[in-house]
Structures are given as C-alpha cells and as structure tokens.
Amino acid sequence: MKILLVKLSSLGDVVHTLPVVQDIRAAFPGALIDWVVEKAFAPLLARSEGLHRVVPCEIRRWRKSFWTGATRQEWGAFRAQLQQDAYDAVIDLQGLTKSALVARLARLAPGGKRYALANQTDGSGYEAPTRWVADVAIAVEPHIHAVRRSRELAARALGYTPAAATHFGLKVPARPAKTHEHFPKGYIAFVHGTSRVDKEWPLSHWVALGQRLNTAGYQVLLPHGNAAELRTSQTIAEALNGTAPDSAMLLPLLPLDAMAEEIAQCAGVIGVDSGVSHIAVALDLPHVQIYNFDTAWRTGPDALGLGGRQTSVFAQPAPGVDAVWQAWLACGAEVNA
Template identity: 60%
Template sequence: MSQTPAVPRILIVKLSSLGDVVHAMPAVQDLRLAYPQAQIDWVVEAAFAPLVARCEGVQQVIPCALRQWRKAPFSARTRSEWRAFKTRLQAQAYDAVIDLQGLSKSALVSWLARTTPGGKRYGLANQTEGSGFEAPARWVADVAIEIEPHVHAVQRSRILCAAGLGYVLQGPAQWGLRPGALVSVQPVKQGDNPFVPKKAVVALVHGTSRADKEWPQSSWVELGRRLNHAGFAVALLHGNAAEKATSEAIAAQLHDAWVWPAMALDAMTDTLAHCAGAVGVDSGVSHIAVALDLPHVQIYNFDTAWRTGPEVLAGTDAATAPRLPLRQVSVYGQPQPTVDAVWEAWDGLATPVLCQ
C-alpha cells in the first residue's frame, strides 16, 4: 500500500468575505491533522488578515487588496502595491495551492502563485448551492474537484482539501480560532478590570450588510430586556455609523447594556471571546462567534441556515434534537423569527453559569 506523499508547503487562497473566511478555517485544521509538519500560508483580503493570523496552523498571512486596487487599477499606488504583493506571493514555491473560493479573482491569485516541480493547483470544478463560481477557477486548477451541490459552506472547503490531498476527514469541524490578549473596551478605573463583570455579558450582533437579513429593532429591545431579567448584561456591536446609532437606540431602552466602541477586527474578536454568549443575524461577526465556540443563536430570515449556520450534530432528528444540549443553533422564520422563538432557542442552549 503506497503512502500519501508529504505536502510540506501549502497555500490557501480564500480572499473574502468575512463569513466565508471564517468558514474556511476548519479546512486548515484538517490539513494540520493530515500533515502535521506542513507550512500553511493563506492569501486573504487585507481587512481580514488580522483574523486569519489568529487561525491556528497558519504560518504566514499574505494580504492583498483586490477590492481596493480595482477602484483605481492604473494609479501609481495600485501598481506599486500590486508589485509588492506579487513579490511576496511568489517568494516561495508551494507543493499545493488550494483555491477555496472558486472565483476569477481567486483563480488569478492561484495562477500567480509558484508551485514546486511536482506541485499542483487545486480548485472547485462546479458551483454549489448559494455560492459563487466562475469558470477561470476550473481552468486554472491542475486538479478540479467536483463537490456535491447541496453542501454546507464549511464542509465544502473541508471536502475539497481532503479530496485533493488524499486524506479522510476526521470528526466534526474545528475552527482553531484563538483570541489574543483581552482588549479593554470600557473606561477603566484604577484597579478595575472591565471583564470581571458582576453579570455575564451577551453580545447582540445586529449589524449586517444586507437589509433583508436584519431583525427588527423592537425585537432586539425585547430580547435584551429578557436577557437583563435573566441576569445577563448586554453588549451591542457596530461596524459603521448607522449600526452604532442602532446600538445606541437599543441600549437606551435597556437597564443593563453598553455599546462597544469601534474596534478593529482582531480587537473585536478578542473581546467577543470573553462574552458569555451571543445572539446575531447571519453575518461575518456572527460566524466569528460560532468559530469562538460561544453559546450562540443565529437568526435567519431565509431558509439558508443549512448552508451557513451552526451545524446540527450528525444523527440528530426531530425526536432526539430537543434532548441534545447544543451550544449553537440557528432559528429561521418568515418574515423573521419571533422573539419567543429566539428566546426559546437561547434558553435551551448549553450556556455557562451567569457569574463566577
């Protein structure tokens, strides 16, 4: 029986968006298990580089700024930054270049990357439900892998890597997202630690780039009141001025809530990791809460949780799922889930104790 050859140098190409980047992290953990000695590098949009740097097993993060460069493709700054990116990308040859995105932009990066004499480029051969796919991804790949169309976003990346590099997936997904040192997000009095609260903190992730994914402000207020009554403090996140205004409006109607200041993605991840749990809409930050293994309820206005939401353990069904203490669940409703449905889901989670 022949042994699978060692693959010491692997390049992951997954550029964006935030949620998609998070969903690719378990594939890195699989690669680490299959090839413990591998050097794994990752090309990603610069905005998400601090998060990828917190993914266990990633040795080098290679940031690019394709979103920015395409706004002014012929400017001197773009040309200079593009040359610097190519130099860094091509500084090392890889035994495997794995395009987990399947788009023209990721195919371009895969094509530009150098491979060793026996190295290969791997990519998707087809589109899966709810995900983008463009033909260059298949043309560039030396090995294009057919994926079952009805597949969870996390499993798509895991399956592609396993099929391409010849190993068998072992167990449920592990994200390997390790938070850094705690960042203070409140004014600190001398001798105080803002994260030794009298009450456990639940983060409410209401922000999303799509209006049709939002949950009504009145529902957030009612949920926050129930959390306060149950003994939890509430933290409200925001990523822009409009989301900050919403956070402030919600907090103003609660008796134990505070609005986080604007934070970089890495600082936000580190701070979120110290919360007792989170409730959020389908968004990148909400998926970070999943990767951090926080008790979490994810809210869906569309029946797409099967593709991007927390996965139910294999073998569960309608008869056994209610008895299974889950840490993370998705709640779907039209036109949106009710507060009662979200609260019931939260109340049924395997949550930590309120106070230490």
C-alpha cells in the same frame, strides 16, 4: 510540504474555511500553510492556530483604481510577497475569477499543482475561470454546507480524510470573563450588523430581547463595524439603559482580532447571519443565529455537529422574540425566565 490556501473574502466565508487549516495540520503535521486574504480579514487569520503566513491583498479596492500608479505599485508588492515561496499545492477555495487570478500568480514548486472547485454549489458564487486555471478541478456535492465544502475540497486535493469533528483553531488570549454587579451572569453580545438589509432583525425585537436578558442577569454588549451599525447599537443601548443604567454597553470600533477577544469573554452571542456571528461559532460560544431565509443548512451552526450550545432559528419575514428566546434557552444557557 508547502501549501497555499486562497480564500479572499467575505468574513463569513473566511471563518467557514478556518477548519481546513486544522485538517491539514492533522494530516501533515510538518506542513507549512499560507493563506491569501483581503487585508481587512488578516488580523483574524493571525489568530488561526498553526497558520504559517498570511498574505494580505486589497483586490476589492485595487479593481476600483487599477489605472493609478499607487495601485500598480501595491499590486507589484503583493505579487512579490505572494511569489516569495514556491508551493506544492495551491488550493482555490473560493471559486471566483479573482481567486483564480491569485492562484495563477502563485509560484509552484517542481511537481506542484493548483486545485479548485469544478462546479458551483447551491447558494454560493462560482465563476468558470477557477477551473480553467486549475491543474485539477474537483467536483463536490452541490447541496453542501459551506464549511464542509472547503474541508472536502482540501481533503480530496491533498489525499486525506478529514476528522468527523470540526475544529476552527481560532485562538484568543484567555482573560477573566467580564461581569457587572447588577448583571452577574456576564455579557451577551448582540450581533445585529449584516451586509444585507434583508438579513436584519427588527430593532424593536433587539430591545425586547435585551430587556429579557437584563432581567435574567445579563448585560448586553453591542459591537459595530461601521457608522450605520453604530447608530443601531446606540439606539438599542439608549432603549435598554433608559430602563436601567448599564443594561447595555457599546464597544468601540475594533479590528477583527480585538473584536474576537471581546466576544470571547461573553457568556454567549445572539446574532443574524453575519461574519461576526460565525466568529462566535468558531469560538464555541453559546450562540443563536437568526435567519429570515431558510439557509441555515448552508451556513448555520446546526449542521456542524458542535453540540447543543449553538443553534439557528428561522421564520419569515423574521423570527419573533419568543422564538429566539426559546432557542437561547435551548443552547443550555442558565437564565431565569
């Protein structure tokens, strides 16, 4: 059986879809599973255990320059790669016009079908072409966690029952955990970057939390994905290192697979609702996810049944430092208060 998954973006949505690969592998051990995704996220999918082929695209960029010869050439190459194989099932797990277009372009094997969502779910985008293109449109419960939505859609499309446990199948090379002589408990990664300003946590809160963690024997690791996030990381590092040298360390700009490797060596992660925070969940690290909106029911780790190692904290306009600290303690982290 050959199956094509279509989930193009964004990073958090891609991470939330990873368990579908493991569900299908468990139900059909011989299945070959391919995935179409935006090129920026392809390195992360290369870490997905059991995924046969990743088909990268750049629809976000192409639609801004669709009239140019270079874009037409790249689009043609993508279409040829997409149609390299014929699929028994094409599952549009995104529910947008762009994902419907990709699903429509994919080549079906004799008897193959295209599947898609028949309805919008709470808090998620949805566009009608996804069900117009599908041979089978599947309605799911509107009030549903993002991970469960993808798992349920794929299971009903292919006729299996997913396991109760959630397995992301994100594998990174095993390396010794990083430690520092003055911070023997290792690194805690601060994931402060997000695509939405209203999801950010106050800068002063990050510094205050970092100081508590430094006192408890942890060094702060600061990843970033763009220039604005780098400036925030630098500001946090300057504040912490001004108190005690080496209290915080900046990561260089890394592709997602390399960033996942770095985060995997941490003793834990504290972050806002963002794709990199969801990677921490997929890696099963002790993790606190910070919400300024009451949306953790849809994207947070609490509803996934992963145990007490991962939790979320919500308050408006933003959770306080004490609330996040207590949530960190509740993750089972051994710290000296």
